[in-house]
Amino acid sequence: MKSGIAVFVVFFSMNTCVLFAQTTSNTTLNFNPKFGNADLQLNDAVYTTKINDSIWIDVFKCYVSNIALLQNGKVVWQKKNSFHLINIANQQSLQLMLQTPAALAFDAIQLNVGIDSTTNVAGAMGGDLDPTNGMYWTWQSGYINIKLEGRSNKCLTRNNAFTFHLGGYQFPYNALQKITIPIQQIKKINLVIDIQKFISSIDLTTQNQIMSPGKSAMFLSNQFSTIFSELKQ
Amino acid sequence: MKKVSIVFSLLIFVLTAFVSVSQLFVVPKGWPKQGYDFSRNPLSNEKIALGRALFYDPVLSKNNTISCASCHNPYNAFAHADHQLSHGIEDKIGKRNAPALVNLAWQKKFMWDGAINHLDMQSLFPITHPDEMGEQLDQVISKLKGATIYPKLFYKAYQDSVITGEHLLKAIAQFMLTLVSSNSKYDSVMRHQAVFSNQEKNGYQLFKKNCNSCHTEPLFTNHEFENNGLPINKILKDFGRMKVTGLVTDSLKFKVPTLRNIQYSSPYMHDGRFARLQDVLKHYTLSIQKSATLSQKLQQPIVLTSNERVDIIAFLLTLTDNSFISNPNFNYPKYNLYP
Numbered sequence: 001m002k003s004g005i006a007v008f009v010v011f012f013s014m015n016t017c018v019l020f021a022q023t024t025s026n027t028t029l030n031f032n033p034k035f036g037n038a039d040l041q042l043n044d045a046v047y048t049t050k051i052n053d054s055i056w057i058d059v060f061k062c063y064v065s066n067i068a069l070l071q072n073g074k075v076v077w078q079k080k081n082s083f084h085l086i087n088i089a090n091q092q093s094l095q096l097m098l099q100t101p102a103a104l105a106f107d108a109i110q111l112n113v114g115i116d117s118t119t120n121v122a123g124a125m126g127g128d129l130d131p132t133n134g135m136y137w138t139w140q141s142g143y144i145n146i147k148l149e150g151r152s153n154k155c156l157t158r159n160n161a162f163t164f165h166l167g168g169y170q171f172p173y174n175a176l177q178k179i180t181i182p183i184q185q186i187k188k189i190n191l192v193i194d195i196q197k198f199i200s201s202i203d204l205t206t207q208n209q210i211m212s213p214g215k216s217a218m219f220l221s222n223q224f225s226t227i228f229s230e231l232k233q
Numbered sequence: 234m235k236k237v238s239i240v241f242s243l244l245i246f247v248l249t250a251f252v253s254v255s256q257l258f259v260v261p262k263g264w265p266k267q268g269y270d271f272s273r274n275p276l277s278n279e280k281i282a283l284g285r286a287l288f289y290d291p292v293l294s295k296n297n298t299i300s301c302a303s304c305h306n307p308y309n310a311f312a313h314a315d316h317q318l319s320h321g322i323e324d325k326i327g328k329r330n331a332p333a334l335v336n337l338a339w340q341k342k343f344m345w346d347g348a349i350n351h352l353d354m355q356s357l358f359p360i361t362h363p364d365e366m367g368e369q370l371d372q373v374i375s376k377l378k379g380a381t382i383y384p385k386l387f388y389k390a391y392q393d394s395v396i397t398g399e400h401l402l403k404a405i406a407q408f409m410l411t412l413v414s415s416n417s418k419y420d421s422v423m424r425h426q427a428v429f430s431n432q433e434k435n436g437y438q439l440f441k442k443n444c445n446s447c448h449t450e451p452l453f454t455n456h457e458f459e460n461n462g463l464p465i466n467k468i469l470k471d472f473g474r475m476k477v478t479g480l481v482t483d484s485l486k487f488k489v490p491t492l493r494n495i496q497y498s499s500p501y502m503h504d505g506r507f508a509r510l511q512d513v514l515k516h517y518t519l520s521i522q523k524s525a526t527l528s529q530k531l532q533q534p535i536v537l538t539s540n541e542r543v544d545i546i547a548f549l550l551t552l553t554d555n556s557f558i559s560n561p562n563f564n565y566p567k568y569n570l571y572p
Binding site: 173 | 270273274348349350351352353354357358360361362370371374397398399400402403406477478479
């Protein structure tokens, strides 16, 4: 009996040795929400668009999920079932630690902007997926992938507000966006999310209120997926 | 020897755990397997008790006046008697008839139009709808944090007194999952423990011929969305499932409801337009309105004499499960919510 325990202990410690032998290092992943060259700030900061329109941003949140690192187009590291809510009002949410193997070589990062359809139908979840985060539709099930709210004089709405709640997981209006961004600085990944690029791609006079799944949400989600890039050092 | 006894006691422990979990939810003999994935929300007595407390507590509504049970009353088979449309805070009236809550573990889409995709997420709709409970989820949580009883109940259920949206929703789902009705006279007849009267027997034959393709046994629903030929109400302008899918082919389609405990769940239809079962039978036999999306199963007229309609109703009354209606485990919790 005693020898059995001893064997078990030895076996267990061998296991842990193997675990520690595979040294992991943290790769930090930073998201830098910007408006053009300026760091994006909420509420009071006023920005000017390319067509000289004054604009304010009041809410910016979005989900990123299933982060993977690629080398020559092949996945070399993956964080499965990982869901992160990026919320500019919560600075901590802008930085993630990726537990990657030491000396991992990669030349691109891949991620989903939004929540996949399987997760959308899996019931209540906690953490970043908890419905209290304000990123879940209550009148028709589904996560809001991207929430961008602000004000612009071009919007002839109450308080000149524009409201984009973009999501949808059901065919043919699955708004999930899979993006791949080439990376040069691999020790610390720094991604820009340029809201100016998104705003410039739409006419706020006619398109200022999208809050349900459909064609418009698909179009805008696609526009949104193009505003991620590596920060130029 | 010692080893054997340890293994044996472990086995007993695992077995008893398994038995006690399965006792909280049993698939009735001959029924299909439930659709709900219990592995993501394993039942426990403590979680069910928490869900039950929440279900009966008006704290979920904005002005603390309306609970889930306000519109889903156990004595009406968890539906709402005498209200065609749901009745919310400040006497607001919704757009649809509160459905009976029963055998929800077998149901995969919720609301009359299937807008909700999971039982866990269902309670978010009435809690936040301005015409129902009109409250915000984070407000509910901050009220529960301040209440005397809830941090304790959440701790008992989840070994964590921090109240989260996930735990709140899952606990309410747990209570609803226990609402299984499978002890009606019909069930006894199927188990060869009782016999139908001649009238009920005739009604059952007619039911199988005319109604069973949508209201399929043993759950008495095929869980599909169908247009059952009701003319549209010009004020409500409710096109049903089309609003969810955006497909014109889903125009005027609504969820096929279960018929279990139908004796108690009046009024009937998505807008509660029929107060009596005889009105429902009259609709199906006399006033089906043809349209592009009318159910395939209603293309041929249903022909029934008035006696046959009465026989079908006699059969429908055998779907009443009094042990369900008066089950003390489903009623208002005995302990005082606010001592």
